[in-house]
Amino acid sequence: MPKNKGKGGKNRKRGKNEADDDKRELVFKEDGQEYAQVLRMLGNGRCEAMGIDGVKRLCHIRGKLHKKVWISGGDIILIGLRDYQDDKADIILKYNSDESRLLKAYGELPANTKINEGTIDQVEDGSDEENNLVFEDENIDRI
Numbered sequence: 001m002p003k004n005k006g007k008g009g010k011n012r013k014r015g016k017n018e019a020d021d022d023k024r025e026l027v028f029k030e031d032g033q034e035y036a037q038v039l040r041m042l043g044n045g046r047c048e049a050m051g052i053d054g055v056k057r058l059c060h061i062r063g064k065l066h067k068k069v070w071i072s073g074g075d076i077i078l079i080g081l082r083d084y085q086d087d088k089a090d091i092i093l094k095y096n097s098d099e100s101r102l103l104k105a106y107g108e109l110p111a112n113t114k115i116n117e118g119t120i121d122q123v124e125d126g127s128d129e130e131n132n133l134v135f136e137d138e139n140i141d142r143i
Helices: 010-014 097-105
Strands: 033-043 046-051 056-061 076-081 088-095
Touching (some): 033 056, 033 088, 046 088, 076 097, 088 097
Antiparallel strands (some): 033 046, 033 076
């Protein structure tokens, strides 16, 4: 049998020139685009996002980002609006936390937008709303 002389398979060769995320320009929205925050991931390259304009949309992750940029709940994204479907959009770009803070500082995002907190349902003090449940006092002996 021949001896293996390479340093990896095709997956290693495919990911060689992917280190272009180091320092990139801040991209602002144009006509037909909107900023949004991911509410939840749905699978199959789709997610549910709330636009800054207050409309909840079903967003599709385009092929260039599909297994290269990982998107999770609470991320700030740039979506391309569709002329023929108002409730659907395409994800064009994902902003990292530093870029999101810069967008907020420039006034592109509203002041009440929560950045880099994981999920959107968190309260200002960092605890989840689900953990603040109040139960009625019930006699445990009756149960």
